[in-house]
Amino acid sequence: MWFNESSEEIVKTLSSDIINGLSSEEVKIRLEKDGLNKLQGKKKKSFLQLFISQINDIMIYILLVAAIISAIVGEISDAIIILFVIFINAIIGVIQESKAEKALEALKNMSTPKALVKRDGQIIEVSSEEVVVGDIVVIDAGRYIPADLRLIETANLKIEESAFTGESVPSEKNSDIIAEENNVPIGDQHNMAFMSTLATYGRGLGIVIATGMNTQIGKIAKMLDAEEENITPLQKKLAQLGKILGFMAVGISIIMFIVSMFQGRDFLEMFMTSISLAVAAIPEGLPAIVAIVLALGVQRMIKENAIIRKLPSVETLGSVNIICSDKTGTLTINKMTVKKYYVNGEINTLDEINLNNDESKILVHGMILCNDATSKSGVQTGDPTEVALIDVGNKLNIFKEDLNTSHERVNEIPFDSDRKLMTTVNSYNNAFTVFTKGAIDSILKISNKILVNGEIKEFTNEEKNKILSASNIMSDDALRVLALGYKNIENEHVAIDELEENLIFVGFMGMIDPPREEVKGSIQVSKNAGIRTIMITGDHKNTAVAIAKELGIANDISEAMSGSEIDSYSDEEFTKIVNNYRVFARVSPEHKVKIVKAFKSHGNIVSMTGDGVNDAPSLKAADIGVAMGITGTDVAKGAADMVLTDDNFTTIVKAVEEGRNIFNNIKKSILFLLSCNLGEVVALFVAILLNWASPLLPIHILWVNLITDSFPALSLGVDPGDKSVMDVPPRNPKESLFAGKMGKLLIINGILIGITTLFAFVLGEYLYPESLRHAQTMAFVVLSVSQLFYSLAMRNETKSLFQVGILKNKWLIASVLFGILLQFIIITIPFTAEIFKVYSLEFKDWVIVILISLIPFVVNEIIKIFFRMNERKK
Incomplete structure (x- = not known):
């Protein structure tokens, strides 16, 4: 470990020279060996790769097979509709994912463009990418660290590492050996400096021990690069659902093939019927609808100050x-703030400070005058702890610029990490005053008097112990303590070594980065x-x-x-x-x-x-x-x-609430679509088992799945959120989509929609025995419109439509009306009627199909009454 070796040993190990640095020839050799001092990353995915990844899904594969088979048997319109929805789904995914994976790029850009190094006996400025292991790097305030360094020399060096270690204040650095052999946290490696951190104070000299991907920040880059993408619970469930529906579609097709053989049906008719059932089993629009609902949720969350990068x-x-x-x-x-202060034997909050007493006034003035930071109009420079002291004055309308003008600084001893003190001499009260601030134990050592209630008294051991106890109380609350001592002198020409002795203790302040x-x-x-x-x-x-x-x-x-x-x-x-x-x-x-x-x-x-x-x-x-x-x-x-x-942490909580509501809405959309598809399967499956003519054509099923169902499903996806969603525990990610009442409702409504569709078909055959197309048209309209009305009941699993508010989801009302209008247009206009092979219904037919279509909605509202009764009993 570099931190527990002496700088002389490291210089020797790396074949460098503290005085002259590396030679130009040696730098070239090391650059060729180790490469440039920059971070590497994975090759970015191309647009084509992103597109292909979007269609790499079992459900999409099944749809592609269905599209190919439809095209082979001459159902070109079916094939086009299937391919259209696949394309739209993939494009949505590509748009959302194309901005991802910028982390490594940002890591690369954090490298500082220039570095001061010793080479060939001279200090020169080079590109940070040209820094090599063994280079002697010169560090000064305001300059970024170009690579990982073992510090050789330091003078009051402080480095800002908050983005790297999480500490609120800059880390004090020195070149001393760390005795521990292993397990020294990065934040405690005081003789090391790391790539992309910032020197904020003092100066230093370091030797490069690692560059590029071998640095600490490089290790982070490798971890980012190696970390696999997470698959969300919903993605897992949809993938499982796709497989189940795929097997279900194949199973249905095989069963229908066997049944048709026994029934002696025409081969082509049997094949088309099997395809119809396969199409009915799979909700073709599901991937696109889920993606769109998520995208709409993202737009809502932006208004709540949360930007979602991945759907x-x-x-x-x-x-x-x-x-x-x-x-x-x-x-x-992320800003050091003074919370408490101690004078006259008492700890008080900053809000209670009284500048009318001498102790508080001198404490505030001294902390501001013995200070090299600035803080004005929201712009701060210097050490965060010193900035916090300036902000005390700003809060009390005591400004550093005014104090410095009226109490000019005439001498100073800069802060030193060994002394843990800083001292200034200022003109004060027609004389000169020495102000010294620093660590509590350092101030106590050089103080022999104390200011209490306006009187200067001898500083007894009892008083010192009392002060240490108060300091420990603040430290227990994680407050960083800085104390102040002062003394008056007759003239400014006092020897430096005499300034920091025989001081009058005033008090101290405690600061923290507050919540x-x-x-x-x-x-x-x-x-x-x-x-x-x-x-x-x-x-x-x-x-x-x-x-x-x-x-x-x-x-x-x-x-x-x-x-x-x-x-x-x-x-x-x-x-x-x-x-x-x-x-x-x-x-x-x-x-x-x-x-x-x-x-x-x-x-x-x-x-x-x-x-x-x-x-x-x-x-x-x-x-x-x-x-x-x-x-x-x-x-x-x-x-x-x-x-x-x-x-704002609060935004995370709001985002969680929004996420819960969005998932509930997606669940509604999925269960709505599956109920509708189950209804289609029931209608076709029963009709074929009973050796009836097919009540629905493949294009009817595709139209309902991709167009009629899609608008209500999307509208359910933007249903207004439930206010009580944060009063319940988080959803178990392993919980089935069909857990609770929703699974029961899925089966009930699937059977209900299927039966009402068959009822309309049988009724059509009874009323118009010479026209199979007329009966199929009535079944087609009932299948479509019953699903539209059913969507109104899907807004809540226990509350009725009237309890949740009929007009609260205006998009859903519009979807229902728009869906009915589309059905009317398809059936009425001769061109579309021919494409869909439907019959133009008469007024009495429309009355019949609307009444039949209302059955699933009415039954659901009645079922909810029993659900609510059971809940009240519980």
């Missing part, structure tokens, strides 16, 4: 029962909906637990586990205990993936939220990855299934 993710949201959330920037605001205000309520809503929230962060355990307790995620530290503890378990052991924990702290990208997979192994549907580079592999490993749109990196957005445009 099936909408359905997955409805099954989510665990949300693994990154802390920094997701549950918190988002609305998140606590959202987590409670999630709990009520049976959804667990799990915090996963690169931050320290105490900080994570403090936030988790405040949000209601965890009760105490026993529910938290660190990354090093995760490493002590095998995958199997960790999977067994993972459900006992609610907080995972100090974790690496590999840990995040391990956690997500452990939860998934218990049958959970897991959502992972995040915004940093380090979140990308776990976002992709989860059933649904959710990236932050504002603070999120392009890498996270590219790997995610859903992107939040407002970075």
